[in-house]
Amino acid sequence: MCLRQKIIMKVVSEMTASRRLMRRIFRLAAYIGTVAFAAITMGNQFIQGVTLKQQLTFYFPVVFGQCLFAVLALYALSAAYLKPVLHVLDGFEKENEPEQELVARSRKKAFNYPLDMFLFLVLCGVGLILIFHFSEWFFFYKEDIPANWWLVTLQNATFELTLTVSLAMLFFAFSRRLMRGLLEKTTGLAPDEGKRLAVKNRILLTITSIVVVATSTFLSAYLFFPLAGKPLPVGLFVILTVLVAVFCAVVGVVTASDTARDIVLVTGKLEQMTRGIQPGLHQTLAVTSLDEVGDLVVAFNRLQQQVAKIYRDVDRELALARSVQAELLPKKFPSLPGWEITGVSLPARQVGGDFFDYIPLQDGRFGLAVGDAAGKGMPAALLMAAVVGLLRAEAPREESPAAVLSRVNDLICGTVSVGMFITALYAVFDPSAGTCTLSSAGHVSPVRFSQDGTAPELADTGALPLGLASGISYSEITLTIPPGGGIAFYTDGIVEARNVTGELYGFPRFLNAFRYSSGSESESFISSIVEKVFRFSGGEQEDDLTLLVVRRLR
């Protein structure tokens, strides 16, 4: 990079946002003015057959002066017109929050600027064309009007007017690009108000001006080179055709790509939004044009708002459901002499399918239930709530845990939909005997552990979950719990936690944990296991997780 470029880059980067915008507008106006000057001069030289002397003494200075006037007028008008826009841009750059009213005004100006400048350029063109042809008549042909002069001048004026319209269209398209920055920044801060120019009308205008430029070019060529008795000037027509085609292509492509750019911006934003965002989050798309594309964006933003509102409502209901569910489960276990019960249940979503429950029974005995409804979320939570209620009702009526599960199974079988089930484990503890009689309906087998950590083992249980088939009789086993040892109930959220490679936490790791820390306090033991599982899975909780430890104190 040469020194000059470096200096320019430094200067540009130090310029304020408003200076940068005005610089771009000036450059754009200058380009357009140059094109107009070149087109008119070449037309005069090659089509009208103006002599070099005429060019130097009259046409050249007049055309140049007119184009310069148009460029400077456009620039000065823009500076005055865009004042609020420039203020707001500088305000954003200094990270000041501009006033609401100023933002609204600048947004309206930014919407209207391209169209208003288009109208100004066309009016300015009309004025200049009139002045030009009047002075042409005044200086050269006042005394002696040549044959066809009126026709030729009319045709010339048409050509110049359409050239003006086409160039104004170009300015319109490019200046829309310059306004996009502000419109993106102020979307949502101020209303989308301003003049509308539908895409259809823009295209119609462009096509009209292209057609008139093309036909008037060939008409003037025909008028100036009458073919009577002469061969067709093929070279000239080829050159004209190429020039007209290039012009039409440029104007057409610029107009089309301008609208396409609006659409591409919208689709790009939409794609960004669909990639890994939270659906409830309300994200506003920027409205940068007041036409069909703008309408689309406005409609989309409205839809987004509605969806966000629905999500908020659902979230609120889920939060309510969660608190209802939390009320359902015991918050604290009673303190029993010689025994200690501790538990934790962490739902993966707002509401979970895991549950545990404590049911006091006669003669100092108590029941403990743990379960997991297949699936997650609301359906699982509802099924779980039903089973908790049924267990509470049935447990005091039956002596045997297996009989309780059979009853509950028969009761829910007819009511749950196909493909849904719930695993449950119900255990009755007899504190005086130090035993626990348990029955499992498809639940992961509990672990019996001793205080010194030797040989933690899975109880041998196996049966179909609740809700699949009625009339099942479950089996039960009775375990003796050694003093200082205990029994752990849990759900598959622990043993089926997965790490990034897809490996399961598994039974061996879980059993090992009892080997090393079964002597510690139940509460710290539970949190150490949960921590181990989370560390293994990298903090990502795929399924509800429940762990309940019943310990027989020494």
Added chain:
Amino acid sequence: MKKKLNSQTEWEEEMLFLRLSGDITSEGEEEFKKMLPLDEPSAPVVLDFAGVDYINSAGLALLIGLVRRCRESGRPVGAINLSGHYRKIFHMVGLNDYITVFDSEDAARLVFASENNHESGV
């Protein structure tokens, strides 16, 4: 981490091998629906779990459903290449009463082929 469930059906010596790969979760529901062709309604089915690393509770529900459909039409169901973890889980959820877990493909062939012969002999 999540892998889509795929199944391939292979007919071999009047036995249907369903080679499963991917995670068996609720997302595999569509795959499960089309798994049992009806042309030989009583031929034994062997589920090959070689490509399966993960089955969650909704996946177990799908498996139980499949096995029950097999039972209704009287087809024996076997499982091969089942990991130690899911052998334990199958036992715990009572699937072992419905599925015979084999140590190898050959063992499954041997047992089911003899059952087939036995039945046709009767």
